[in-house]
Amino acid sequence: MDNPSPLVIDASGRDIHGEADRIRAHGPATRVVLPGPPDVEAWAVSSPELLKRLLTDPRVSKDARRHWPRFAAGEITPEWPLFTWVAVQNMFTAYGGDHKRLRTLVAKAFTARRTAAMRPRIEKITEELLDHVENGLRGGGSVDLREEFCYPLPIRVISELFGLPEERAPELRELVDRLFDTSADPGEMTAAYERLYGVLGELVAAKRAMPGDDLTTGLITARDEDDARLSEQELLDTLVLMISAGHETTVNLLDQAVHSLLTHPEQLAHVREGRATWDDVVEETLRYEAPVASLPLRYAVEDLDLAAFGGPEGVVIGKGEAILASYAAAGRDPERHGKDAGVFDVTRVDKEHLAFGYGVHFCVGAPLGRMEARIALPALFERFPALRLGAEGDALGYVESFISNGHRRLPVRGS
Template identity: 55%
Template sequence: MPEQQVLVLDPTGSGPDAEHQALRERGPATLVDVLGVRAWSVSDPALLKQLLTSKDVSKDARAHWPAFAETVPTWPLALWVAVENMFTAYGADHSRLRRMVAPALSARRIAPLLADIETLVTGLLDDLGVLPADESVDLREHLAYPLTIAVIGQLMGVPADQRAEFRALVDNVFATHLSAEEQAANTAALYGLLDALIATKRIAPGEDLTSLLIATRDEEGDGSALSDAELRDTLLLMISAGYETTVNVIDHAATALLSDPQQLAHVRNGRCTWHDIVEETLRHEPAVKHLPLRYALTDIPLPDGQTIRSGGAILASYAAANRHPDLHQDADQFDATRRSKEHLAFGHGVHFCLGAPLARLEVATALRMFFERFPDAQLAIACQKLQRLPSLISNGHTSVPVRLRPTTS
């Protein structure tokens, strides 16, 4: 089969729906340009699941991507493939790193956090409640962000006065419109914050996951548990993934409910649950559109006769796969009452997101309490006018302006 023309993905993320449709129309997988790097975008859910569970596909760029050394110095997304943590690990290394974090994020350990999350949401809604009745407020900025940053900050032991700086730097990690130089400076600043956090916790450890990981690292004198780089990059993964993605799900869930009163009526009248709202949001608008990168360890034949050659880069295109017509009828429609809400928003296989129970709990709690407090809330602008985040990775809006208690003139 002749090679397809490479589809250049938009780094500003301005028109994701049309882009994802174009990917699906090009077949199960197609060659794309990701900020100058050629990769196979996989949008067919069956093929994607196959690749995500295949031992012939790795996430370790250093070991299995021939282009790693020449690409990383000039690629804006270098951090996504150069970090040394479970996100980029393969085989036994991945199992070792995941075992250290998994117990702290299990559903059993997360469930007791409900009371703390409800307390945080109550405080944020109280702050919103004192605003003038018809004043527009950014729900992303004043509910989604402060809630998720507070939760992950407490879990990881990030001091409250450092969370805003962490947020600004992590936001830039997902901003794919920045240059390689801008991203390199951002990475250096982010690592500076992480190094300072590690140093502080070594002197004054607390009841948090950062202190636990440091203790695990320091108690193993031979470094078999965590290297210094793995410790720092594991903290980076936990802090960044722990809030940015959850913000996006709250954003899109609230937007869906505010723009379609029928969906909100479904949950209010018992035709679906808040859990259903969360799962349909994850299917319809997953927090991550494309996740770089994986690498073929051998030639991988594709269903349409093409071949991913050994060493080729693979891009998991979750958002396109979630709306594939083979997975769902009327896939472009948000319907919280649909029977099957199967999705790949948290990945699949050994790299399935450890933070899924926490994210689901935060989103469901925030939505339930927000719409109980402000049952008449409305979007302040038309849904079609909401601006997308400048990212081909992160799937959210720059703001979600809402009138909490609209007044009639």
């Protein structure tokens, strides 16, 4: 550990890209201090090539119980703001055979066929929400597009997929917002998790009593019938993962795509005039504004000499040390994307990004998130060709999180 002054991560997330610049300036991998107490140091990895190699190496684990000595020793308690991010028992935190078992069970429920079958519903929900937005814009009015479009679309989609009653959506949103708020009081976050477990426990009980054609029923079936059974805690934690990550990231993707296009009208013109596609918009947004800015945590199963991974000479991540995947920093890495890496350009040839992760932990919901954005964005801009921002800069606010990358509000006008 040659760097004596690790960077302190801002829990509020008020300047995600400024912080990403500082992380990159310290090298492909640098020590940081995560929000506490207690103080927890980790290695922030910002080089996309180094990240890919680490994320696919079996000597890098996500299992805190097995491979993070501080957690195993009881030093990391529920009072730590990020405790639930490392303590849940699902495929997000699993390693090796456990991860393969859990991901296989999820994949049996979350199939490509089921995702594709959601297209007509996503199109209908999009049109219903745009009708609502249109009503709000009449007479020169302003609408908070994050609140009225970017949020409700993914929540309604994920609720339908998992058979969650629509009336629970507002509570679900409030609870998930709290989980991503890395500046929140740990007690508030613990209470949010407890309430979320209560909501999902009720859902599981209801689906056991009356199964449906939904992912919750599919996971229950896998838990109750498969030889590689889900434990009851793994079932609940898997639902926490799928429902929370299944909408928060898409909210940010939609939010950031709309904001990027409205603040770069020449890029929107490229799409409208056929020089770029909506797929280009989605992928460039994922690179330029990764919906998940940084993701905790992984752990070195043994000493990792980064030179062996194509990284810097003389830097070793020690056995049991924590690793933070800095996706926002990686997306704008000049070594990968050139001097204009910090420019939003839908015509960019190389839009490669790590916004959905990489390797065995690649996001199982990525096809759904992409499909939602590819349906919602063209529908929005076709309905409102003169759409413009109703506020800019600091007035938009920011999600109070160094994990979740989005605005607090996105006011727009129709003309």
